Amino acid sequence: MARIGDTARTSLKSILEAVLLASGEPLSLKAIETVFTDEERPGANDIRKALEELADDYAERGLELKEVSSGFRIQVREDTNPWVARLWEERPQRYSRALLETLALIAYRQPITRGDIEEVRGVSVRTNIIRTLQEREWIRVVGHRDVPGKPALFGTTKAFLDYFNLSSLDDLPSLAEIKDMETIEPELELETTEDG
């Protein structure tokens, strides 16, 4: 039968750390006491003292021991938030066909108005597509056409060229080339993908 303090790994402090990290939720002092048998159960003062030691151990680490209303819990320090938060980055979804078509038309026929795009695509262009492309900084308003309503003219950006690894728009295949391609050849995918 294992006893408290048999080894460093089973010191009261080690046990409390293990119990709090295993629980995943705050544990009251009362709840902590229940993990000990009647014979071995340390006094509330001893437990508090060990918890304080544990909190001190964490002073230099990315963790902290915190007492919240429902008890004690070990939590990630805000200092490490910039990194930890990236764990929950949302898996990217694929862009819609409509967005890709809009982007392609802007690239090939810039400067182009939304109306021009709608004319070619035969359907209206939803505002959130334009907004998404602008937020991504792939397109921008380069001016306005001098017709009633002064519609915005869109063009691509340097960030667009950089993303697709192009030094200029001339690196894009010509429309005639695109027409002749059965499917877009893999070698056109200028990005190298290393993932496995």
Place this chain on the structure above:
Amino acid sequence: MARIGDTARTSLKSILEAVLLASGEPLSLKAIETVFTDEERPGANDIRKALEELADDYAERGLELKEVSSGFRIQVREDTNPWVARLWEERPQRYSRALLETLALIAYRQPITRGDIEEVRGVSVRTNIIRTLQEREWIRVVGHRDVPGKPALFGTTKAFLDYFNLSSLDDLPSLAEIKDMETIEPELELETTEDG
């Protein structure tokens, strides 16, 4: 903008500890790398080195850093199990022999069909056993055998290895050797009786 190593709390080791503890599930080296921005991202060797230091820190504690199939995770040492286990009222689930035998056959003989399993066990495999194993994400269909009926071939998953604390199938206990009928003579008692 916070940078790695600005303080002890944001040393590479502290960040890794916080990230692993916040995740609550194994993180591959690749997944760990994604928490860093492109500019600051440490090399895989630096990450491995910091993880080793972290593992050393845990030598005297109730925690351990373990590499399982899908990556690294921090887990509570078996030493503290007597106390940690009392956190939960419920006894951990027991699995039937039928389920364990089926799982063992899939683990050691993958890819394997249900028919193959029945052949070895001499009894039919109940559908709910396969379903339970699939729901637990311990097994999955890895293909189909090219015979009439195209029976599904089953294999184990990373989750299976993670659950049993294994980093690869090689870590499974070795399968008992089958004794060759012709070479076994009563006088050749080569097995030692010391092991146990």
Place this chain on the structure above:
Amino acid sequence: MEPVDTQPETEENHPVQQAEMPFAIVQGQPYTQVPKDLYIPPEALEVFLEAFEGPLDLLLYLIRRQNLDILDIPIADITEQYMSYIAMLEDIQFELAAEYLVMAAILAEIKSRMLLPRPAGDDEDEDDPRAELVRRLQEYERFKQAAEDLDDLPREGRDFVVAEAFMTDRHVVQIPPEVELGDMLDALRDVLSRAELFGSHHVQMEPLSVRERMTSIIDLLRKNPYVEFQFFFTPEEGRMGVVVTFLALMELTRERVVDIIQNEPLGQLYVKSPESAAQVYE
């Protein structure tokens, strides 16, 4: 029914220990383990059989109980034991799994072959009718053992727990999706063929360098809405560059994005944005 087992009884057979879970209770009498001899109260048979994972498991049990070498099964004895189980089970009309009956047939067949006289000089091992059964028993035993080993492995939640610290403010960050250039070109081809632009005069669109130049001209005009015509031409670009710029300016004029103005005949040409600066920066 005659008990087949002749081994001396061991203490394990005797009174039930409190700690053990009975696997069957027959007429108020708990049975904690598989019986050592063959006599089982018929009422317990069903439970008894449930303790086995099938005929191979039952056979292994019978062999192990008599401490027999699996490689040297006295097939006649084992068959008899097995058959008596089956007979008892039939007596109480317990629905027998087909697998048990198949195994009984296999055993009977082996037994009959063993009884036949063997031609002299035959290699015994070569044609031992038990070989296939032994192979299956051994194979099953390996995996029976493997299942037990698996059960002994440390298990999440039972033997170890994954440590988890609390994370405040766990907001989800969205990352934009990756786009392959090929996907974009595919999309373009689709939209152009839908619009039936291929093959028409529209295919004679300006080279992309002209389009690019158009954008950069507009860009320049945003900063300075009134620029000398020559300013857009860079001699270092050579003839092609000059042509590209010229075409870009013509196209922009046609599309009414820029105006080219001349205040006096043969005077300086200016390119100006038709819109007011305020509109540009709104």
